[in-house]
Amino acid sequence: xxxxxxxxxxxxxxxxxxxxxxxxxxxxxxxxxxxxxxxxxxxxxxxxxxxxxxxxxxxxxxxxxxxxxxxxxxxxxxxxxxxxxxxxxxxxxxxxxxxxxxxxxxxxxxxxxxxxxxxxxxxxxxxxxxxxxxxxxxxxxxxxxxxxxxxxxxxxxxxxxxxxxxxxxxxxxxxxxxxxxxxxxxxxxxxxxxxxxxxxxxxxxxxxxxxxxxxxxxxxxxxxxxxxxxxxxxxxxxxxxxxxxxxxxxxxxxxxxxxxxxxxxxxxxxxxxxxxxxxxxxxxxxxxxxxxxxxxxxxxxxxxxxxxxxxxxxxxxxxxxxxxxxxxxxxxxxxxxxxxxxxxxxxxxxxxxxxxxxxxxxxxxxxxxxxxxxxxxxxxxxxxxxxxxxxxxxxxxxxxxxxxxxxxxxxxxxxxxxxxxxxxxxxxxxxxxxxxxxxxxxxxxxxxxxxxxxxxxxxxxx
Amino acid sequence: xxxxxxxxxxxxxxxxxxxxxxxxxxxxxxxxxxxxxxxxxxxxxxxxxxxxxxxxxxxxxxxxxxxxxxxxxxxxxxxxxxxxxxxxxxxxxxxxxxxxxxxxxxxxxxxxxxxxxxxxxxxxxxxxxxxxxxxxxxxxxxxxxxxxxxxxxxxxxxxxxxxxxxxxxxxxxxxxxxxxxxxxxxxxxxxxxxxxxxxxxxxxxxxxxxxxxxxxxxxxxxxxxxxxxxxxxxxxxxxxxxxxxxxxxxxxxxxxxxxxxxxxxxxxxxxxxxxxxxxxxxxxxxxxxxxxxxxxxxxxxxxxxxxxxxxxxxxxxxxxxxxxxxxxxxxxxxxxxxxxxxxxxxxxxxxxxxxxxxxxxxxxxxxxxxxxxxxxxxxxxxxxxxxxxxxxxxxxxxxxxxxxxxxxxxxxxxxxxxxxxxxxxxxxxxxxxxxxxxxxxxxxxxxxxxxx
Numbered sequence: 069x070x071x072x073x074x075x076x077x078x079x080x081x082x083x084x085x086x087x088x089x090x091x092x093x094x095x096x097x098x099x100x101x102x103x104x105x106x107x108x109x110x111x112x113x114x115x116x117x118x119x120x121x122x123x124x125x126x127x128x129x130x131x132x133x134x135x136x137x138x139x140x141x142x143x144x145x146x147x148x149x150x151x152x153x154x155x156x157x158x159x160x161x162x163x164x165x166x167x168x169x170x171x172x173x174x175x176x177x178x179x180x181x182x183x184x185x186x187x188x189x190x191x192x193x194x195x196x197x198x199x200x201x202x203x204x205x206x207x208x209x210x211x212x213x214x215x216x217x218x219x220x221x222x223x224x225x226x227x228x229x230x231x232x233x234x235x236x237x238x239x240x241x242x243x244x245x246x247x248x249x250x251x252x253x254x255x256x257x258x259x260x261x262x263x264x265x266x267x268x269x270x271x272x273x274x275x276x277x278x279x280x281x282x283x284x285x286x287x288x289x290x291x292x293x294x295x296x297x298x299x300x301x302x303x304x305x306x307x308x309x310x311x312x313x314x315x316x317x318x319x320x321x322x323x324x325x326x327x328x329x330x331x332x333x334x335x336x337x338x339x340x341x342x343x344x345x346x347x348x349x350x351x352x353x354x355x356x357x358x359x360x361x362x363x364x365x366x367x368x369x370x371x372x373x374x375x376x377x378x379x380x381x382x383x384x385x386x387x388x389x390x391x392x393x394x395x396x397x398x399x400x401x402x403x404x405x406x407x408x409x410x411x412x413x414x415x416x417x418x419x420x421x422x423x424x425x426x427x428x429x430x431x432x433x434x435x436x437x438x439x440x441x442x443x444x445x446x447x448x449x450x451x452x453x454x455x456x457x458x459x460x461x462x463x464x465x466x467x468x469x470x471x472x473x474x475x476x477x478x479x480x481x482x483x484x485x486x487x488x489x490x491x492x493x494x495x496x497x498x499x500x501x502x503x504x505x506x507x508x509x510x511x512x513x514x515x516x517x518x519x520x521x522x523x524x525x526x527x528x529x530x
Numbered sequence: 531x532x533x534x535x536x537x538x539x540x541x542x543x544x545x546x547x548x549x550x551x552x553x554x555x556x557x558x559x560x561x562x563x564x565x566x567x568x569x570x571x572x573x574x575x576x577x578x579x580x581x582x583x584x585x586x587x588x589x590x591x592x593x594x595x596x597x598x599x600x601x602x603x604x605x606x607x608x609x610x611x612x613x614x615x616x617x618x619x620x621x622x623x624x625x626x627x628x629x630x631x632x633x634x635x636x637x638x639x640x641x642x643x644x645x646x647x648x649x650x651x652x653x654x655x656x657x658x659x660x661x662x663x664x665x666x667x668x669x670x671x672x673x674x675x676x677x678x679x680x681x682x683x684x685x686x687x688x689x690x691x692x693x694x695x696x697x698x699x700x701x702x703x704x705x706x707x708x709x710x711x712x713x714x715x716x717x718x719x720x721x722x723x724x725x726x727x728x729x730x731x732x733x734x735x736x737x738x739x740x741x742x743x744x745x746x747x748x749x750x751x752x753x754x755x756x757x758x759x760x761x762x763x764x765x766x767x768x769x770x771x772x773x774x775x776x777x778x779x780x781x782x783x784x785x786x787x788x789x790x791x792x793x794x795x796x797x798x799x800x801x802x803x804x805x806x807x808x809x810x811x812x813x814x815x816x817x818x819x820x821x822x823x824x825x826x827x828x829x830x831x832x833x834x835x836x837x838x839x840x841x842x843x844x845x846x847x848x849x850x851x852x853x854x855x856x857x858x859x860x861x862x863x864x865x866x867x868x869x870x871x872x873x874x875x876x877x878x879x880x881x882x883x884x885x886x887x888x889x890x891x892x893x894x895x896x897x898x899x900x901x902x903x904x905x906x907x908x909x910x911x912x913x914x915x916x917x918x919x920x921x922x923x924x925x926x927x928x929x930x931x932x933x934x935x936x937x938x939x940x941x942x943x944x945x946x947x948x949x950x951x952x953x954x955x956x957x958x959x960x961x962x963x964x965x966x967x968x969x970x971x972x973x974x975x976x977x978x979x980x981x982x
Contacts, residue, residue: 098870101621102551276563281554360554376889383870385618405868406802407821425547427621 070094072526073401073412075441076420076428077382078103079512080497082371084418084519086159089378091527097375097382098403098412103368104426104498108511109215109356110314110363111207111224112156112167114149115141116216116509119464124216128513129202138502140518141510143477149513150201152520153219160221163370164322167219170205170228205230208311210246210355212237212254212262216509221363223316223325226309226353234261236304237311237355241268243278245358246313265303272296280315284362288320293327300352301331314354314362321366328352386410388441396491401441416492416526419444419473419481420519423498423505429471431455437471439499444481444489447474447501465507472501479522492529494522539807543629545622546573552616552626557891558609561911565609568616572629579603579633602640603633609905610634611896611912612762613862631761631808638764646684647763650898654755654772657695657728664695687906691895691951693729693943700731704738704750711738714747719783721801721824723794724755725943732976733943736965737793737827739978743841743968744834749788752779756800761808762897773805777816784816784823791827793961795864795941796897798826802867826864827961828872828941835876844967846882853884855935857923858960859916859949861942862892873941873960880967886923890916893940895948910952917952924955937973939963 072088074081077099089095115128118135125131129146136142141149160167206214206229214229235255239248248264255262269278272295273286286292304310310332317324332351356363372382386403393399398417402409419441421428431437435452439445448471449455455468473481473495480488481495496518498505505511552568553559559567579602607630616626649656660667670676671692681688700722704711718741726734738748753776757769780790792798801824811817834840847854860871877885893913894900900909924935938957940946946957958973965971972979 100623102555102619104621106551106554107549279553282560285560358550360550365554372889376887381871381874381887385865385868386870387623387868403868406799406866407824410869 070096070412070414071530072096072416072418072523073098073414074418074420075099075388075401076103076418076422076426076497077384078420078422078426078497078515079105079108079367079371080422080515080519081418081420082368082375082382083156083159083516084420084496084523085380085382086371086374086378087155087520087523088526089375089380091523093527093530095378095380096412096414097380098386099382099384100387100421100427102384104422104511105364105368105371107359107361108364109361110221110367111215111217111356112153112219112512112516113216113509114153114202114204114218114513116204117507122463124206124214125204127202128204128218136502138474140475140500140503140514143475143479144517144521146202148521149517152517153513155520156516157219159374160370163374165221165366165370167221168225169200169203169218170207170220170225171200171203171230208235208251208255208353208355210251210313210357212251212258214258218513221366222350223314223321223352223354223363224356226350227311227355229258229260231309232260233307233309233351234305235263235311236308237262237264238300238303238313239264239266240278240283240313241266241270243280243283243313245280246355251311251355267299267303269296269299280313280357280362281318281360281365283315284318284321287315287317287324290320293317293320293324296324297327297331300328301334304332304351308351310352311355312352314356316352316354316362318362318366318369325352391442393490396488398442398490398492416494416529417490418522418526419493419495419499420497421499423469423472426498428497428499431468431471437468439473442481442489442493444473444495445483446471448472465504469504469506470502472503473499474501478525479518480525494525496522539625539628539632542623542625543573543576546624547622548574549621551619551621552624555615555619555891557613557615557894557912557915558611558908562609562908564606564908566606568610568626568630571604571607571610572616572626572633573624575604575607576629576633579636603637605637607633608637609908611892611894611899611905611909613892613896614866615862615891618862618865625807628808631764634764635766635808639766643763643765644685646686646902647898648765649684650686650901651760651763651765651768653724653759657724660695661699661728664697668694681903685903687901687903689951690901690906690909691947692901693725693947695728696731698731700727700734700750703731703735712742712745712747714745716745717747717749717788718830719780719788719790720748720750721753721756721780721790721792721794721797722750723792723797723943725794730943730959730976732971733793733959733962735978736959736962736971737791739970740831740961740965740968741791741827743970744839749783751783754779756797757805758796758800759898761800761804762899766809769805770809770811773800773809773811773817776801777814777820780820780823781816784819788823789830790820790824791830792824793827793941793959794943795826795861795867796944798824799863799866826867826869826872826941828876829867829869831964832872832875835879840876840879841968842879843969844880844964845969847880847963847966847973848882853882855884855886855923856937856939856963857886857888857920857935858939859888859890859893859919859945861940861945862896863945864941873939876964877939877960880963883963883967888916888919890919892916893945893948893952895944897944900944900948909948913948913952916949920949920953920955937963 071093072095074085074097204216208227209215237248237251252262252264389404391401400413437448449467456466558565610630614627680686757772760769806812894909949957966973
């Protein structure tokens with residue numbers, strides 16, 4: 069019998085499954101489709117904006133009191149969020165995809181064991197000291213705007229806007245979804261020195277269209293990595309930071325990043341500094357592109373590999389069509405198949421199906437909103453006329469996007485009277501009410517912090 | 531639960547949010563420009579074809595309309611292998627592979643079908659013809675000259691892993707061993723599919739031996755091809771007549787409440803879903819009853835396991851303390867059932883079996899796809915992910931100084947042939963492994979233990 073069945077394979081579900089499986093629980097993940105990890109930028113955005121304030125949040129620990137009392141972050145508090153993030157950072161180190169706060173000086177990780185068998189060392193993540201705890205930084209968005217981020221993978225570190233080194237934003241011929249000129253122009257308006265360059269990758273990839281994903285997979289190959297590194301190094305001027313669309317390899321990403329970094333830094337250095345080959349100042353960075361997002365896919369793959377190592381199966385293509393409960397215990401759930409419903413039985417269930425976009429909440433034309441698995445009570449605007457504000461870009465966001473499941477401090481879904489609906493059900497991630505993760509720029513922070521907390525609730529209940 | 535009718539396939543395209551997750555997982559568009567990717571080929575193009583679906587409704591119900599010039603689906607849709615990985619990963623439930631299959635059928639309806647594709651769709655006929663004189667047929671087909679001729683005359687890829695006719699069909703084995711077959715109050719029906727009947731009767735033998743070991747009498751009624759090879763080559767009319775014949779032949783058993791079990795994942799998927807859905811037969815009572823009665827054999831065995839009805843006398847597969855390393859690939863046709871990976875749950879009960887679960891998307895062959903000269907290399911490139919996975923398991927075990935990998939396992943026949951072609955290792959159906967672990971079957975020689 070499973071100890072925990074996680075429904076949903078986004079960052080919330082996979083990280084919660086990882087947390088529970090590491091504690092020795094027998095865990096499985098099922099999901100209707102691939103998770104929203106494929107849509108996000110691969111950074112951990114904790115809290116970028118709060119209501120009624122124009123400027124971005126500089127330090128999220130200080131902004132928490134401005135959130136509504138029922139907000140998931142208020143249920144957790146700073147310490148619980150920091151603990152969850154610490155666990156996430158440790159996971160990223162174990163997975164050889166280290167995430168740190170941009171601006172934290174870090175050494176470049178050596179290629180992971182799977183990429184280069186001779187090397188056993190992995191990137192070192194430095195502890196976030198108390199002075200820096202909660203400090204957001206600004207990374208460059210695809211259009212050259214600042215986006216508030218808390219943790220980022222190595223490949224995005226050098227896109228930090230606290231850094232005033234000149235920039236070259238590199239586009240690729242034939243790649244339709246990335247416009248370096250737009251990006252550079254917006255950066256210039258913010259006072260940066262930014263120029264553009266274009267690479268022609270047709271010798272590497274004889275394909276009609278270049279999607280970031282195809283390019284990333286092509287750049288896993290050794291010879292392509294060498295050619296590409298040569299092209300980038302030839303184009304970079306001394307002292308410049310090089311911004312590229314996020315396609316710097318999938319499985320052999322770290323190896324390519326290391327090569328590029330060394331090549332670019334070598335060209336820009338005088339011989340006196342040459343002894344410090346593995347420079348601490350990163351000069352090559354990725355800028356996330358439209359979905360499917362390569363940095364998001366890397367994070368998804370890292371989670372899946374770690375889960376497989378823990379014996380956790382992730383089964384995709386399963387849509388819940390029913391469940392059975394006796395009293396306050398869920399006995400089983402059913403998913404649709406090509407023929408008869410398939411029954412899944414577990415001691416505990418974690419709902420991590422996401423919000424309206426992820427499919428955890430269904431909203432119809434008549435103004436009804438429904439939680440799609442257990443038909444849980446939702447906190448949502450009463451009528452469709454209250455879903456949206458008149459202005460599309462209203463800074464307060466739209467009430468419908470705060471619709472979701474209300475939970476207690478243990479992340480147990482609550483009924484209207486404030487009592488847990490079921491004794492063996494937890495909920496986490498974008499399905500939670502009282503938060504608008506897209507507007508707040510808190511998607512991944514909510515996913516990690518609430519997923520970790522809910523998994524620990526399950527562990528303690530065992 | 532979503533109602534799957536003719537319109538739900540066509541109209542599911544409205545659920546597409548253009549997130550490109552399907553494009554990022556499509557194993558075909560990753561290796562070739564010939565196929566633009568699921569999102570472009572299906573939901574995006576379909577919108578511009580004939581109002582989004584091949585039928586529209588008026589007061590008298592759904593009727594087909596003639597295709598207007600210029601609304602013909604683009605020929606690139608023929609490069610969809612139909613593996614359904616796109617359906618599996620789509621977060622919003624678009625029936626992408628089915629939209630493509632219907633688009634292909636519209637091309638075939640308007641432009642006709644090549645002789646090669648007509649032949650590849652006639653798996654059953656070819657099987658029956660060859661089994662008249664299997665030795666001769668094997669010689670006639672499996673020599674370099676005829677493979678060259680088949681490639682240049684018909685476009686059947688010279689190197690693609692064509693099966694060999696077995697000296698004895700499953701039916702002849704059943705007739706010969708009639709006296710040894712178990713009679714019981716508890717009965718199941720076995721749907722063997724064409725490949726088991728003519729090329730791999732031993733897979734059927736393994737299934738029958740295991741089911742009898744559980745105490746069930748196995749009835750193998752007359753049956754014919756499920757119609758899938760015709761469906762995937764766009765020949766919907768012929769597929770429908772095959773399907774209707776199966777519905778009629780199996781009706782008495784379905785009505786008596788017996789489960790229909792299959793070892794061929796694509797045949798069972800066709801009975802469950804592909805034929806009803808693509809041919810718009812979901813409202814046909816017989817089709818519906820057969821759909822609900824059909825099981826993948828491991829899906830059914832898993833229910834027995836969950837109800838503690840599985841005999842526990844499973845023995846290690848080799849007489850040694852070393853774990854038997856087995857890379858297992860759940861084929862896309864099995865994953866499309868949405869039943870998880872039930873073979874893993876059963877095989878995990880075999881002592882000392884070190885199961886390795888492949889996460890590869892597809893072996894590439896996709897039924898008849900990889901047999902076509904213009905698609906052979908695509909199929910091999912798609913399969914590379916799986917072949918490399920198997921090779922990495924072998925390497926890893928060597929360095930552990932354990933025994934090398936000697937078999938792979940996979941539930942689908944053409945996938946096993948492709949796996950053998952791509953890895954050089956023999957591949958087995960999981961039911962053969964289970965039968966061997968029960969001591970009923972010789973895994974090496976592929977015949978019942980004791981030589982029957």
